[in-house]
Amino acid sequence: MSDxxxxxxxxxxxxxxxxxxxxxxxxxxxxxxxxAGPFGTDVRLTLLPRIAYWLITVLLTYSAGTLCDAMLKRPLARFGFWVHLAVTALATGVAILLVLLVVNYIVYGWLPDRDSLPAFLGTNFAIAIIVSVVLATVHRQSTPVEIVSNPVRILDRLPLDKRGPLVALSVEDHYVRVQTTRAEDLILMRLSDAIAEVGDTKGAQVHRSHWAAFEHVTTARREGDRAILTMNTGTDIPVSRANVAKIKEAGLLP
Structure with a gap:
């Protein structure tokens, strides 16, 4: 991979x-x-400043949570789903708490004192953990709802905003990285099972760890007795020596 x-x-x-x-x-x-002005913000702030406060808070906390999830996927992949889920939820909770402390200090000039700190940390941390567990469970369910109209069943496993024409599949530890023209995501499954769900997408397994959709190949080049496919997403996919014939048959190499 190039990145x-x-x-x-x-x-x-x-x-x-x-x-x-x-x-x-x-x-x-x-x-x-x-x-609505929850957590006393209806008393501390007037309407417009309160809306601004919550817009910034939601943006920063959600951004921190999704960044934790994205950064921890691969390092935790080898430990299995539940360990991955627990650690990601914990990291997300800590990140959200730090964001809330900073935002509240900037807006109110307030930090919890010794008496209020346990309640503040406990309440916010519990909310953060619950939210991150729910979101992670929803997004990582590996059993999709069958959509008859979509022959590329692997896409049913992705969040709606990441679904698009299938570009490539790549192994990362126990996960498969599914790359579309819109985004990419990790799914806990075997590459062989993922390939079985590409439907009518024209492509091939070009390496023991990679499958590529031929219509999204922008360039193909030789590297010794092997080859490299550059996809229209900018990703490089290696082609093993034993699979060079496949991309020749597809007209990608002379």
Whole structure:
């Protein structure tokens, strides 16, 4: 792969945070909380400053949570789903708490004192853990709802905002990275099972750890007795010596 994992995770995070559906959801939640004024913000702030406070808080806390999830996927992949889920939820909770402490100090000039600190940390940390566990469970369920109209069943395993034409599948520890023209995500499954769900997408397994969709190959080049496919997403996919014949048959190499 042409990118290091942190770069790939950051690119995935930026794509998710910049997606219109994400921005609309953050705007909606921020407006609702701004009008409702929970946790005493209705007393401390007037309407417009309160809405601004909640919009910023929702944006920063959600951004911190999704960044933790993106950065921890690969390092925790070998430990299995539940360990991954627990550690990600813990990291997300800590990140959200730090964000809340900073935001509250900037807006109110307030930090919890010795008496109020346990209640403040306990309440917010519990909320953060519950939310991150729920979101992680929803997004990482590996049993999709069958969609008859979509022959590429692997896409049913992705969040809606990441679904698009299938570009490549790549093994990362016990996970398969599913890359589409819109985004990418990790799914806990074997590469062989993922390939069985590509439907009518024209492509092939070109390496023991990689499958590529031929229509999304922009260039193909030789490297000794092997080859490299560059996809239209900018990702490089290696082709093993035993599979060079496949890309020749597809007309990608002379």
């Amino acid at each position: 290091s994992y942190p770069q790939s995770a950051l690119r995935e995070w930026r794509a998710h945070m910049g997606h219109p559906a994400t921005l609309v959801a953050i705007l909606g939640v921020g407006l609702v909380l701004g009008v």
